[in-house]
Amino acid sequence: xxxxxxxxxxxxxxxxxxxxxxxxxxxxxxxxxxxxxxxxxxxxxxxxxxxxxxxxxxxxxxxxxxxxxxxxxxxxxxxxxxxxxxxxxxxxxxxxxxxxxxxxxxxxxxxxxxxxxxxxxxxxxxxxxxxxxxxxxxxxxxxxxxxxxxxxxxxxxxxxxxxxxxxxxxxxxxxxxxxxxxxxxxxxxxxxxxxxxxxxxxxxxxxxxxxxxxxxxxxxxxxxxxxxxxxxxxxxxxxxxxxxxxxxxxxxxxxxxxxxxxxxxxxxxxxxxxxxxxxxxxxxxxxxxxxxxxxxxxxxxxxxxxxxx
Ligand code: PAP
Numbered sequence: 038x039x040x041x042x043x044x045x046x047x048x049x050x051x052x053x054x055x056x057x058x059x060x061x062x063x064x065x066x067x068x069x070x071x072x073x074x075x076x077x078x079x080x081x082x083x084x085x086x087x088x089x090x091x092x093x094x095x096x097x098x099x100x101x102x103x104x105x106x107x108x109x110x111x112x113x114x115x116x117x118x119x120x121x122x123x124x125x126x127x128x129x130x131x132x133x134x135x136x137x138x139x140x141x142x143x144x145x146x147x148x149x150x151x152x153x154x155x156x157x158x159x160x161x162x163x164x165x166x167x168x169x170x171x172x173x174x175x176x177x178x179x180x181x182x183x184x185x186x187x188x189x190x191x192x193x194x195x196x197x198x199x200x201x202x203x204x205x206x207x208x209x210x211x212x213x214x215x216x217x218x219x220x221x222x223x224x225x226x227x228x229x230x231x232x233x234x235x236x237x238x239x240x241x242x243x244x245x246x247x248x249x250x251x252x253x254x255x256x257x258x259x260x261x262x263x264x265x266x267x268x269x270x271x272x273x274x275x276x277x278x279x280x281x282x283x284x285x286x287x288x289x290x291x292x293x294x295x296x297x298x299x300x301x302x303x304x305x306x307x308x309x310x311x312x313x314x315x316x317x318x319x320x321x322x323x324x325x326x327x328x329x330x331x332x333x334x335x336x337x338x339x340x341x342x343x344x345x346x
Contacts (some may be wrong), residue, residue: 038073048215052206056195059215064160066219070082070302074135075157076137082138082163085145088161088171089262091154094224096186097178099154100246100309102258103131104283106152106174109259119276120332124293126306128154134163151262156218159227170238172262175228178244180221180334180345181318181327184211188321189311194304205319212333222337229343251280285313 046061059066093099102128121130132140134155144150192202214220232239240261247254259265289310297306
């Protein structure tokens with residue numbers, strides 16, 4: 038692994054006071070720990086046909102979609118008072134390919150728990166995933182809110198104040214494509230193009246749509262991953278209960294998510310639940326920044342049929 042890392046282009050994030058170094062591998066950037074996990078997954082991971090991949094760029098709604106998918110898949114096992122989501126951070130409930138490969142292997146051997154999450158770009162997924170018929174759910178979000186969310190997450194994880202970590206510098210790096218799993222546009226387009234080729238295999242969910250109409254989108258998600266809600270369940274309020282349990286208001290107020298920490302790295306769980314507001318970017322962007330990122334995304338996505346607005 039050291040030999041591979043040694044020859045990769047590196048970038049140290051000066052706006053984070055040089056505390057984070059990113060490596061460029063297969064056209065995306067990643068921190069050492071996640072890159073090592075990603076490479077290990079590429080070398081050793083064998084997908085099971087029943088695996089369901091929850092794929093996302095960081096800060097686009099991963100925590101939410103993982104919670105919903107977990108609640109949907111386990112709804113016969115747990116009710117609203119016994120669900121592990123109430124006592125554990127969802128990232129402990131749904132394994133992350135770049136970090137929890139042993140846990141996923143155990144799930145393959147000992148249970149039929151099908152969910153696996155990843156931030157890897159489509160083209161860098163392990164060969165066995167690309168060659169399989171596994172379902173893939175991809176969540177994406179308004180670019181400007183992603184930038185703001187990522188900015189606060191990294192800044193707070195490193196305990197830097199807004200004065201210490203200038204937003205403008207974080208924005209510039211993002212526009213250069215330099216951020217974990219970035220460039221964002223390549224990440225979305227990789228999954229988007231794959232979804233055009235095999236629409237039955239990849240479901241695209243938009244964070245803003247999920248917010249506007251959680252019920253229809255939760256039903257779409259359940260149907261797509263092979264755990265559809267029956268009419269009786271709908272009538273009994275199962276969909277609404279799941280949506281309420283997985284809502285930002287509920288999850289962010291749970292003791293575990295207010296005071297717990299995620300290992301390794303001791304990241305505070307509360308950092309995964311900040312504001313969950315559409316359009317928070319308006320509090321941070323100048324007109325020039327808005328124009329720059331809108332133009333950049335329009336250029337990158339032009340002709341692809343994908344519209345982010
Ligand atoms: P990750 O990639 O590190 O797992 P991810 O969950 O994708 O992060 O993104 C975190 C964002 O989702 C945060 O947005 P914000 O910074 O704009 O506030 C977080 O608040 C939001 N979020 C977390 N849980 C939920 C939820 N249940 N419903 C809606 N938004 C949520």
